Amino acid sequence: MALPGRAPKDVRLGRGLSAEWTEVTNTPYAGPSPDLPELDLPWYREVVEWWELVRRMPHCELWSDMDWQFALHTAFMWQDWWKNFYSERTVFANKSTEIRRREDQMGTTQEARRKLRIRYVDPEVVAPAQPEQAAEGEKKASVTSIASRRGRLAG
Template structure:
């Protein structure tokens, strides 16, 4: 006799009827070493007296080194790199204490996937790099010792 209500799915059968249309992007967990734009040494700020150039903080330079070496940077196009570069300037403003820049920095870092939580939202996951195994046969030294 069948019991009314929802039954569990038979073994090997998925509960969802449709395949998820959002797939994960797997990226080998290896720092990016390809070409990237150079970080400018200054940014322009507007003061009462006009525009002024200020040097970027060392924290901003460290931020750029870290972000531009993330493994998923290999997926970026020129427009992604420009977005990251302008985000570095926003980061410098935030590091100088501008509160509105800190909010914008958080939003931009989410788009760039700078933390594991943000990458999870972008459906990017780092995987262990594949190890290439040699197929060459190795001759044992014991074979030569018997001669």
């Protein structure tokens, strides 16, 4: 017999295996999202393509105005990164780490979404299942009580 001990600690949300997952329907986000603002110079093609991918991620439906502002600031960082890249400066390398961290916080990759506990699910899985109606004359299966099963097994 095990000795009684301290009660186990409550697992804080996000710190253990019992943390809840946020399930999001796997359809591109079509809601309101900001456009890239006008600049003196045009946006680099890579940044525009990145922005179009980010603004259509399914979990963008969870974002607030501050999250969109954070994403826009990341787009400005990408613009600066590509400017340094095309001008063949080497200072852009230290900006890469910050951009990667910000993209992880936004959940742009599957690994980042796993860390954020965001799971994309198919639309039919999210919809509540309707109980199936038995056809007329069709017999429904009955459930055997556990007491009767135990009685049969005990002899």
